[in-house]
Amino acid sequence: MEDLLGKDLNEIQAICQELGVAKFKAKEIFRAVNQKLITNLSELTTLKLEERNKLAESFFISTLQPANREKSAETIKALFCLADGKLIETVFMDAREERKTLCLSSQVGCLIGCAFCATGQLGFKRNLTVAEILGQVYYFAREHKISNLVFMGMGEPFLNYDNVLKAIDILNIEIGLNIAARKIVVSTIGIISGIEKFAQASKQLRLAWSLVSPFEQTRQQLIGYAGLPTIQETVAALAKYQSLTKRRITIEYVVLDGINDSIPDAVELGNIAKQLDSHINLIPYNSSPGQKFTRGKVQNMLAYLKNNGLNTTVRQSLGQEISAACGQLAGLPNDSGNQRT
Numbered sequence: 526m527e528d529l530l531g532k533d534l535n536e537i538q539a540i541c542q543e544l545g546v547a548k549f550k551a552k553e554i555f556r557a558v559n560q561k562l563i564t565n566l567s568e569l570t571t572l573k574l575e576e577r578n579k580l581a582e583s584f585f586i587s588t589l590q591p592a593n594r595e596k597s598a599e600t601i602k603a604l605f606c607l608a609d610g611k612l613i614e615t616v617f618m619d620a621r622e623e624r625k626t627l628c629l630s631s632q633v634g635c636l637i638g639c640a641f642c643a644t645g646q647l648g649f650k651r652n653l654t655v656a657e658i659l660g661q662v663y664y665f666a667r668e669h670k671i672s673n674l675v676f677m678g679m680g681e682p683f684l685n686y687d688n689v690l691k692a693i694d695i696l697n698i699e700i701g702l703n704i705a706a707r708k709i710v711v712s713t714i715g716i717i718s719g720i721e722k723f724a725q726a727s728k729q730l731r732l733a734w735s736l737v738s739p740f741e742q743t744r745q746q747l748i749g750y751a752g753l754p755t756i757q758e759t760v761a762a763l764a765k766y767q768s769l770t771k772r773r774i775t776i777e778y779v780v781l782d783g784i785n786d787s788i789p790d791a792v793e794l795g796n797i798a799k800q801l802d803s804h805i806n807l808i809p810y811n812s813s814p815g816q817k818f819t820r821g822k823v824q825n826m827l828a829y830l831k832n833n834g835l836n837t838t839v840r841q842s843l844g845q846e847i848s849a850a851c852g853q854l855a856g857l858p859n860d861s862g863n864q865r866t
């Protein structure tokens with residue numbers, strides 16, 4: 526049996542052809558799965574019974590059901606157990622009436638292994654499939670109208686580029702949930718091949734880069750990934766991306782006490798930001814059990830950067846009390862008290 530979730534329109538057309546179902550019905554099938562969010566092929570009432578039966582012989586529609594769900598004032602965190610028993614987390618943020626944002630995972634764990642990030646401490650388990658990425662969105666879309674998507678949950682999206690971009694295409698198309706490309710942000714630690722490919726994507730998708738530290742050595746120590754390109758290499762790739770797309774990027778900056786929150790850090794962060802058309806987003810550090818970091822001087826950095834004419838904001842840290850904030854997603858049922866393995 527094969528999953529219909531995760532198939533794009535071309536693939537559904539090919540399936541129709543193979544099964545002898547009229548090609549124009551592919552759109553109806555796509556819409557039923559990706560817009561009406563049906564979970565059972567018996568709901569495909571626009572198909573003849575015989576066609577539906579044929580489809581059901583080889584296909585099913587997968588769903589993600591949470592093994593655990595935690596709620597705070599403005600967030601809901603769902604822990605999903607995947608078909609192979611692996612766990613991922615997805616966070617729904619309901620901060621404002623007109624803005625309902627979903628923070629999506631792209632991988633189980635993460636290969637990069639940043640010292641300050643709970644996901645990084647898990648190591649890399651595997652990439653999520655297109656269906657698993659869509660499944661996170663569709664679970665929440667059944668209860669809320671989602672306006673924004675951010676790939677800022679577990680994993681490095683550019684190390685699962687093809688599945689992430691295919692899921693985005695399916696989410697963006699008007700016979701799907703029709704989520705506007707400019708409301709979708711992909712956040713990367715700076716994977717050059719991903720930035721280059723993203724520059725070729727025709728849509729108005731947004732890119733965010735996690736700088737971590739403006740000083741090379743500190744950055745490498747904190748991130749600890751051997752294949753990491755230098756800051757200058759990444760800036761060059763981002764500049765090229767901007768010359769092609771004319772799109773402003775966000776520089777994300779998690780502020781760690783005594784590590785990257787001094788005035789010289791702010792000066793150098795500003796110098797890097799000025800080389801690009803960018804907006805700086807300072808992220809207050811969120812702690813996880815076993816981590817030795819503490820929250821840095823966010824307001825000092827904000828004041829310096831703003832006084833120097835740099836477009837800077839501070840990210841609201843939603844959902845800390847249920848470990849749903851940035852960097853706290855570790856895919857552990859009931860995070861507090863559990864040991865990572």
Ligand code: SAH
Nearest residue numbers: 642677681712713714735777810811851852
């Ligand atoms: N792998 C991608 C996307 C997921 S992380 C990336 O690193 O960009 C999303 C954001 O959360 C990044 O900017 C990262 O620096 C930040 N982050 C990670 N751990 C954090 C923590 N403990 N507190 C606050 N932000 C954190």
Ligand code: SF4
Nearest residue numbers: 635637638639642645
């Ligand atoms: Fe991976 Fe991003 Fe966490 Fe670093 S911050 S370990 S790149 S998810």
